[in-house]
Amino acid sequence: MKNYSQYQPDDFVQDPYFRKWALGELPPDDRFWTTWQATHPEQYEVLEQAKTLVIALRIESPTFDPQETESAIQQILAKTEISRHIPFYRLRWLQIAATILLISGLGYAFWLNREEAAISQTSLVQRASDQPREEFNSSTVPKTVRLADGSTVVLEPASRLRILAGFGDTKREVQLAGEAFFEVAKNPEKPFLVYTGNVVTKVLGTSFRIKAYDTDANVSVAVRTGKVTVFKQKDQPESRASLSDEIILTPNQQAVFVKADERLVKTLVEKPVIVSKLPALQSFDFTETPIPQVFGALEKAYGVKMVFDPDLLKDCNLTGALTSGTFYEKLTLVCETIQARYEIVDGQVVIYGKGCK
Amino acid sequence: MPKPDLFSWQSGDSSVFSDGGQEHVLWQAFKQGDREAFANLLNRYYPLLLNYGVRFQRDREFVKDCLHDLFIELWNQRERLDDVRMLKPYLLTSLRRKLLRETRRLRWFREADEVTDEYAFEVQFTIESYLIHNEIQHEDLKRLHVHLDKLTRRQREAIYLRFFQEMEYDDIARVMGINYHSAVNLVYESLKLLRKNWFLTLFLALVSTLLP
Numbered sequence: 001m002k003n004y005s006q007y008q009p010d011d012f013v014q015d016p017y018f019r020k021w022a023l024g025e026l027p028p029d030d031r032f033w034t035t036w037q038a039t040h041p042e043q044y045e046v047l048e049q050a051k052t053l054v055i056a057l058r059i060e061s062p063t064f065d066p067q068e069t070e071s072a073i074q075q076i077l078a079k080t081e082i083s084r085h086i087p088f089y090r091l092r093w094l095q096i097a098a099t100i101l102l103i104s105g106l107g108y109a110f111w112l113n114r115e116e117a118a119i120s121q122t123s124l125v126q127r128a129s130d131q132p133r134e135e136f137n138s139s140t141v142p143k144t145v146r147l148a149d150g151s152t153v154v155l156e157p158a159s160r161l162r163i164l165a166g167f168g169d170t171k172r173e174v175q176l177a178g179e180a181f182f183e184v185a186k187n188p189e190k191p192f193l194v195y196t197g198n199v200v201t202k203v204l205g206t207s208f209r210i211k212a213y214d215t216d217a218n219v220s221v222a223v224r225t226g227k228v229t230v231f232k233q234k235d236q237p238e239s240r241a242s243l244s245d246e247i248i249l250t251p252n253q254q255a256v257f258v259k260a261d262e263r264l265v266k267t268l269v270e271k272p273v274i275v276s277k278l279p280a281l282q283s284f285d286f287t288e289t290p291i292p293q294v295f296g297a298l299e300k301a302y303g304v305k306m307v308f309d310p311d312l313l314k315d316c317n318l319t320g321a322l323t324s325g326t327f328y329e330k331l332t333l334v335c336e337t338i339q340a341r342y343e344i345v346d347g348q349v350v351i352y353g354k355g356c357k
Numbered sequence: 358m359p360k361p362d363l364f365s366w367q368s369g370d371s372s373v374f375s376d377g378g379q380e381h382v383l384w385q386a387f388k389q390g391d392r393e394a395f396a397n398l399l400n401r402y403y404p405l406l407l408n409y410g411v412r413f414q415r416d417r418e419f420v421k422d423c424l425h426d427l428f429i430e431l432w433n434q435r436e437r438l439d440d441v442r443m444l445k446p447y448l449l450t451s452l453r454r455k456l457l458r459e460t461r462r463l464r465w466f467r468e469a470d471e472v473t474d475e476y477a478f479e480v481q482f483t484i485e486s487y488l489i490h491n492e493i494q495h496e497d498l499k500r501l502h503v504h505l506d507k508l509t510r511r512q513r514e515a516i517y518l519r520f521f522q523e524m525e526y527d528d529i530a531r532v533m534g535i536n537y538h539s540a541v542n543l544v545y546e547s548l549k550l551l552r553k554n555w556f557l558t559l560f561l562a563l564v565s566t567l568l569p
Contacts, residue, residue, distance in 0.1 A: 010548045016523070053551065056501040059521045060481035062411055064404060072421055073399045079425075080395070080432040 005040060012050035013057070022054035133163040137178075147172070150185035151192065176210055181224075183207040195233065199257045199264070202229040208249075222254035222269040230255040230264060251275040251303040252327075253347040266347040268304060272327035275303040284322035284330070291316040291338055295351070298334075302327055308351035313338065316356035380444050388435045395432060402444065403428075405522065406452050412479050412517065413456050423455050446528035449518075453532060478510040480517050504554040508547050515543035 002015075012018045020026045021033040037047050137143040137155040145153045145161060149168050155161055159178025167173060172184075172192040184192045184203050194201040196212035199219045206226025212219040221230050231246040247255045247264050252272040256265045284301075286294055292310040299306045304327070316338040322330045331349065335342055340353025386394035403424065410420035431438065431451075441447045482505050508516070511533070518529045530540040 009552065010545060013548060014519075014544075019520070049552070052498055052501065053548065056482065056498055056505065056551070057516060057520055058482060059517055061408060061521070064407060069404050069407065072425065073396070073403050076399060076425055076428045076432075077392075077396060079429055081392075 004036065005043060007043075007046070007050075009046050009050040009053060012047065013053045018050065019054050022051040023058070133167075135161045135163070142181075147174075149187060149190070149192075152183045154181040154183075156180060176212055178213055179209070179211045181207070181209045197257070197259070198233050198262065199255075200231055200233050202231070203227070218259060219257040220254050221249065223249045223251050224273070225251055225275065230257075232257075232262065232264065249347070253304070268344050268347055268349070272302045272304060274301050276301045286318045286320060286322070288317045288319050290314055291318060291334070294318050294322075294334060298322075298327070298330065305348040306351065307345075307348050308353070312355040313340075313351070313353060316353070381440075381442055384441055384444060388438060390435065398444070399428065402448050405445075406448055409449055409517075409522070410452055410456055412514075413453070413477065414460060415479070419459070420456065423459055424452065427452055427455050443528065445522065446524060446532055449522070450532045478514045478517070480513045480521075501551060501555050504551055507550065507554070512543050512547040512550075515540060516547055519544050 004012075007015075018033065021030075026033075033047075037044060040047075135143070135145045135153075135155060137157050137159050140157050142157070143155045145155055147153065147163065147167070149172055151172070153161055153174075156179040159176070159180055161180060162175040164173040164175060168190060170190060172187075172190050173195065174193070175195045177196070182192075182194065182203075184206055186204065188204045192203045194203075194210060196210055196219050197214075199212070199221070201208070201210060201221050203226065206228055207224040208226075208228050209222045209224070210220070211222075221228065228249045229246060230249060247266050249255055249266070252269050252275065254267055254269045256267060257263070258265060284294075284297060291313045292308070295306045295308060295313075298304070318334060318337055320333075322333065325333070331342055334340075335351070335353070338353055338356060340351055343350045343352070383394050383397060387398055406424055407417075407420060410424065411417055414420050482502065514533060515529055518524045518532060519526075524532070526540045526544075527537050530537045533540065535543075
């Protein structure tokens with residue numbers, strides 16, 4: 001037990017137990033200080049002064065919307081997710097080993113490539129006049145590849161990435177077989193091109209995922225952030241002759257190249273993610289909110305265009321929270337409420353409804 | 358005056374303010390790349406770090422950007438970080454350094470000629486809302502309120518760390534980059550200043566009622 005009878009007001013102010021009492025934070029059945037004050041009448045004034053000081057020094061705490069902090073935390077978690085494998089490459093001995101391997105490998109690759117270039121039928125290898133660097137992920141976990149320009153590629157198992165010769169000179173060109181997530185460093189001067197079979201994906205700086213397994217019927221390009229252009233390889237983007245075959249993708253959209261009829265189709269990714277950085281947009285808590293406003297909120301948060309007739313739907317409203325569930329679950333819920341249905345057309349959501357009375 | 362007793366809650370009552378052992382385990386797991394531990398760390402400390410940060414910089418987005426960068430740096434460098442026993446002072450110190458550095462940089466861009474170490478530290482004391490909320494008339498409190506404005510920013514920060522974040526003096530010293538005795542003094546000087554002025558006004562009020 002502390003010798004409280006010797007305490008001065010300042011000492012009481014510093015005592016956590018006393019502070020709790022002064023601020024009324026002790027459980028009601030804890031009568032220690034009330035009793036103590038009654039049994040120490042000579043200290044009554046000291047105690048009252050200390051109490052006043054404690055209360056006076058209470059500091060206002062700004063209120064933060066829990067959703068605001070939550071979304072900030074989620075952003076940090078998402079941002080660190082991608083670089084999960086980086087520390088592996090930071091290990092000193094591995095860097096040294098990799099350098100030795102690279103130097104000896106380059107000599108071998110150069111010798112090998114002269115033959116390969118001659119045999120290969122694809123224009124891609126021929127385009128690479130000197131030796132390309134190649135990364136193959138033979139493990140069972142994704143592998144992070146860092147490129148010279150600061151971009152990173154997370155290569156899925158059994159996928160191959162070829163960094164074409166002259167990478168970074170005027171263009172940044174790579175070739176992919178399999179699946180990878182790209183985070184491309186911004187550089188408008190030097191476009192970043194990914195060749196996958198007949199599909200070329202061109203970006204300036206963004207993040208996206210490409211699935212192009214030889215065994216799959218289709219090639220898909222899904223955009224996380226930024227803008228991406230996708231076109232068929234025989235159409236040179238410079239020529240601009242067949243603009244119709246060039247597709248521009250925004251976040252949460254994906255392009256699928258149907259190998260069978262060599263067609264590029266624009267659609268939405270399987271699991272759209274919230275792309276807006278404004279936390280306010282992520283609270284989907286509605287109280288008799290007009291439907292056009294609800295769709296507007298979804299549109300902003302996911303960056304996906306919603307096509308509907310605002311006049312027709314202006315009398316429909318929604319009460320409830322759309323905080324959980326995927327984008328499509330939210331969409332279904334809203335549509336059920338207003339007796340409407342939706343379709344994904346050309347990477348946009350089109351709402352068909354009769355309106356409400 | 359029982360000085361030694363005062364600081365005994367460093368060991369004796371420390372459970373009230375921290376759970377050192379558990380934090381240590383959390384930190385170790387985080388360093389080994391445990392995502393759950395990282396999420397736990399964020400949920401536990403993000404709000405109180407934000408609370409501290411906005412006192413230096415009213416621009417909340419700026420503080421959030423700093424926190425964003427701070428946690429990403431922590432994650433990327435987790436294997437090389439020291440063993441930390443008490444997380445709160447460690448994180449507060451890191452954020453404080455980052456905030457001051459970024460603020461300086463910002464200021465340097467805006468007004469290139471002036472770079473100083475000055476910083477603001479804003480705390481709002483809640484006397485008024487307390488009085489209203491509890492529907493009490495407390496003349497002493499009202500008088501005291503006037504003098505709270507006289508506290509310096511360093512005194513405010515020490516008081517904030519001591520009473521709001523409930524930290525030990527050696528941790529306050531580390532966060533503020535001062536020695537232990539300076540940290541103790543900052544808090545005691547503020548209390549002394551408040552009491553002195555408070556009694557002075559009390560006395561003046563008494564005199565004025567006696568005078569015709």
